[in-house]
Amino acid sequence: MHIAVLSQASIRLLQPRSGAVFVDCTFGAGGHSRLLLELIQPGGRLLALDQDERAVQAARQLAEQWPGAVTAAHGNFADLVDLAGEHGFPAVDGILFDLGFSSDQLEDPKRGFSFLHEGPLDMRMNRTQQLTAAQVVNELSARELAHLIRSLGEERWAARIAEFIAARRPLTTTLDLAEAVKAAMPRGAWPKGIHPATRTFQAIRMHVNDELGSLRRGLAGATQILNPGGRMAAISFHSLEDAEVKRFFIAESKDCLCPPQQPVCTCAHRASLRILTPKPLRPDEAEVTNNPRSRSARLRVAERL
Ligand SMILES: C[S@@+](CC[C@H](N)C(=O)[O-])C[C@H]1O[C@@H](n2cnc3c(N)ncnc32)[C@H](O)[C@@H]1O
Numbered sequence: 001m002h003i004a005v006l007s008q009a010s011i012r013l014l015q016p017r018s019g020a021v022f023v024d025c026t027f028g029a030g031g032h033s034r035l036l037l038e039l040i041q042p043g044g045r046l047l048a049l050d051q052d053e054r055a056v057q058a059a060r061q062l063a064e065q066w067p068g069a070v071t072a073a074h075g076n077f078a079d080l081v082d083l084a085g086e087h088g089f090p091a092v093d094g095i096l097f098d099l100g101f102s103s104d105q106l107e108d109p110k111r112g113f114s115f116l117h118e119g120p121l122d123m124r125m126n127r128t129q130q131l132t133a134a135q136v137v138n139e140l141s142a143r144e145l146a147h148l149i150r151s152l153g154e155e156r157w158a159a160r161i162a163e164f165i166a167a168r169r170p171l172t173t174t175l176d177l178a179e180a181v182k183a184a185m186p187r188g189a190w191p192k193g194i195h196p197a198t199r200t201f202q203a204i205r206m207h208v209n210d211e212l213g214s215l216r217r218g219l220a221g222a223t224q225i226l227n228p229g230g231r232m233a234a235i236s237f238h239s240l241e242d243a244e245v246k247r248f249f250i251a252e253s254k255d256c257l258c259p260p261q262q263p264v265c266t267c268a269h270r271a272s273l274r275i276l277t278p279k280p281l282r283p284d285e286a287e288v289t290n291n292p293r294s295r296s297a298r299l300r301v302a303e304r305l
Pocket of ligand 1: 029102305
């Protein structure tokens with residue numbers, strides 16, 4: 001069962017008002033959407049988007065309960081401008097990104113996200129896409145795999161892990177992969193507090209779903225469709241994701257992006273956002289105790305100028 005993370009803070013900062021038009025880019029189990037929906041009534045409308053067909057089924061049920069107020073849509077928020085336009089949301093007052101995967105996805109062994117349960121090496125959030133974790137693990141060269149695990153997993157043992165994976169091919173299950181990672185790392189080097197395969201699984205999942213690329217496009221799309229004064233909130237779960245949101249917000253809050261040594265501006269860039277969270281908001285102790293998955297969450301919010 002997925003528990004919505006940082007829901008109070010994100011909803012408060014998004015300032016939902018009756019009659020407002022919102023997009024939840026990552027519907028999941030709908031925790032944030034349900035809270036938003038109550039607050040934009042009467043008259044508000046919500047586009048509930050997810051790239052996982054199972055989450056969209058749940059969004060369709062919500063749409064049946066709230067006829068006219070909720071529109072469910074299957075798609076990647078990388079295509080936000082087109083999806084929002086197609087579904088009658090060309091300009092909106094608020095947008096939420098609650099990034100990464102849901103507990104429902106993680107806990108279903110068939111989806112292949114978990115190093116704790118035996119399942120196929122899948123890891124696709126959108127099951128209509130071609131690329132799976134099996135292809136990444138079995139078809140990349142050891143060198144490419146090492147690069148991927150180092151850059152997206154920030155894993156020091158990436159080269160050795162990649163060699164061990166390559167030597168054990170073909171790998172077919174999540175546990176084959178978890179075992180290869182464990183074998184590659186000396187016990188004394190296993191990270192404290194997390195499973196040794198956490199970073200490797202994160203890296204492969206991020207690659208399979210092109211998570212950073214989608215995030216970049218999603219944030220740019222959100223800036224395009226937000227009304228002036230409208231707000232976007234992004235909840236991230238690891239440093240690479242948070243760094244991407246931070247970098248985007250900082251760049252879009254500046255009037256010029258020319259290198260500092262350049263005397264005259266030639267970029268013609270104009271600020272489109274005002275940052276509302278100079279430091280990201282984190283969950284409090286009570287939330288982390290109630291929902292340990294929230295411990296790495298960071299919330300950043302910006303307002304459209
Ligand atoms: C952390 S969960 C969201 C949980 C939700 N806020 C709730 O309260 O239940 C993330 C969801 O976003 C979806 N997702 C991740 N990346 C996506 C993308 N690029 N486009 C659309 N949906 C995406 C996942 O399929 C997953 O269902």
